[in-house]
Amino acid sequence: MRAITHLKLALALAGLLALANCDEALTPSTVLQPAPAPEPATNAYVPASAASEELARYYLRxxxxxxTRGMLRTDGGGPDTxxxxxxxxxxxxxxxxxxEHSGRTGVSAGGQSEVKLTRWKxxxxxxTEFGPTVPPETRAEDREKIEAYASRLARVTGHSIRSAKxxxxxxxVIAGTDDTDYAQQRLKTLIPNIPADRLALIGNLQRPYYCFVFTFAGSGDTNTITRAVAFIRSxxxxxxxxxCIHEEIAQGLGLSNDSPTARPSIFNDDDEFALLTSHDEKLxxxxxxxxLTPGMSGEEARPVVRILARELMGQSL
Structure with missing residues (x-):
């Protein structure tokens, strides 16, 4: 567990849940309703407060x-990995x-439990939604980065993924500490019946947590993701x-856990790599x-996983 880390939360209302760096388990049972056409958001730029500016200086430090410690690498790995x-x-x-943090029955002595393969269909x-204190130039830059990243993920997965207005x-949601009320109200509009404890996360994040993601599964198919929300501190x-953009969106696709053995990878709590690597693209x-199909167990998928890994690495079967 990292002292300074991302909060990574994956939640499916019918039982899918992964909350990294927290021993708490949350299992709400609310069924999401289809979202109505969202009302235009009033998020005209408002300068951030002194408290928000101090928080920005903290994250820069x-x-x-x-x-300085050689972390947050952007090279994707090399001969050393x-x-x-x-x-x-x-x-x-x-x-x-x-x-590691599902809170389900059948948890091993090490606090781990098995889950089924989960992804989008x-x-x-x-x-992308922005809080009022996010400057217009930052909004434009982040939208561009998310659009490019969505295209990359679509190419890697073969799944239809793109940004949308x-x-x-x-x-x-990219918002600051001053934007809590706005972000919560906006999510209520976009995702009716969103559980209150999910909204509360936005208002109760402590400094060590930069961002989080939670995913929702349909009531009739607990292994298929139907909606997701990522929150990133501006x-x-x-x-x-x-x-945060790279990690939370990637985890929201279905790879919600971390492994200390994964390297070079953002699916690891050590902060060594900041951005999606070629290893992560293969995952x-x-x-x-x-x-592979949603609902497969690890045992069922293992023979296929080994074939896929060897194909991707160009190794003989």
């Missing part, structure tokens, strides 16, 4: 400290089929904010390969 097909298969199984449309089913410095490619 955090980023600088991590960079070798991995083979066996490593890739093992990492996939740990990230896709093990939940419908096309993913990523809609409205009618999104994957909502990314006070994050540039690289931390981009790191997402495996997740959305048609030879």
């Amino acid at each position: 955090v980023e600088n400290d991590l960079l 070798p991995y083979d097909a066996d490593d890739l298969a093992r990492n996939f199984e740990q990230i896709a089929f093990v939940n 419908k096309p993913i449309r990523i809609a 409205s009618d999104g089913n994957f909502i990314v 006070e994050n410095s540039d690289l931390l904010r981009l790191s 997402l490619s495996m997740l959305y390969d048609p030879r």
